Amino acid sequence: MSTIAFIGGGNMARSLIGGLITRGHPAGAIRVAEPVPTLQDALVADFGIVAADSNLDAITGADVVLFAVKPQVMATVCLELRAALSAGRPLLISIAAGISLANFEQWLGTDLRLIRAMPNTPALIGAGITGIYADPAVDADDRALAASVLAAVGPTVWIEQEALMDAVTAVSGSGPAYFFLLMESMIAAGVAQGLSEPAARELVLNTALGAARMAVNEPLGPAELRRRVTSPNGTTQAAIETFEAGGFRELTARAIARATERGRELSQQAGG
Ligand SMILES: NC(=O)C1=CN([C@@H]2O[C@H](COP(=O)(O)OP(=O)(O)OC[C@H]3O[C@@H](n4cnc5c(N)ncnc54)[C@H](OP(=O)(O)O)[C@@H]3O)[C@@H](O)[C@H]2O)C=CC1
Ligand SMILES: O=C(O)[C@@H]1CCC=N1
Secondary structure, three states: OOOEEEOOOOOOHHHHHHHHHHHHOHHHHHHEEEHHHHHHHHHHHOOOOOOOOOOHHHHHOEEEEEEOOOOHHHHHHHHHHHHHHHHHHEEEEEOOOOOHHHHHHHHHOOOEEEEEOOOOOOOOOOOOOOOEEEEEOOOOHHHHHHHHHHHHHHHHOOOOOOHHHHHHHHHHOOOOHHHHHHHHHHHHHHOOOOOOOOHHHHHHHHHHHHHHHHHHHHHOHHHHHHHHHOOOOOOOHHHHHHHOOOOHHHHHHHHHHHHHHHHHHHHHHHOO
């Protein structure tokens, strides 16, 4: 079984580690380097994985190095590990928003075995979705290895062009936050109409769950499901017309375009 070194042990690393352990990856073959002692101790206590004293300690002899630090610290982390990574040549997986292959080549040199991946926080409960992009130079065995690591937390989707990883980030990486915002807004609106907060919350959250489960299982797609809820001249039509008149679709498109653009900015600010 491959030894996987996590650089950074925050929210996404915890989700991926939890998924790997649940899928039967041996805890002794997972290492984490995390500077916040409480986070590192909790990962060791919860999953029995190995705490590394430093990033260098974590990657030494590892088959896979998974970068799970914020985009803004990726340059520092890579430059610190450059010599060791070029000696050991592990498979590198980055889940950082925006950070490109060109960024990594600038910091680590060329001829890398590097995969970019964009998971999302439902990974924590095994319900994530991950977009994956591989440098064309990465061989089939490395692609399969990366996909098997990321499949621990949900389905994976291969993306053919690196430039589209910013769109993946904007749609599914950040996407859970958009649905949470809609839930928040609907709960507040229900309360404004006189429902108690607990009742509004239970109604909204279970509606979201039911709608998502139907949409995932329905080949006809969400537009047809929406039409089936919408009785002529009924309550849903009144609400949908209000959403449309308020520019809901355009606002969604603008928000996702802005998130995509932000991914490009992160790459440029990181130095590539
Ligand atoms: N959150 C999300 O929904 C998603 C996030 N991502 C990407 O995943 C990456 C991690 O995000 P997330 O888990 O949310 O962030 P977190 O801040 O929760 O985790 C990153 C961890 O790395 C630690 N860290 C900081 N510097 C170093 C260092 N030099 N060496 C090792 N560890 C370090 C941080 O410590 P400290 O707090 O002290 O800085 C922190 O605990 C980001 O690049 C993000 O773009 C991808 C998909 C979804
Ligand atoms: O907000 C962010 O930048 C990260 C990437 C996708 C989700 N969270």
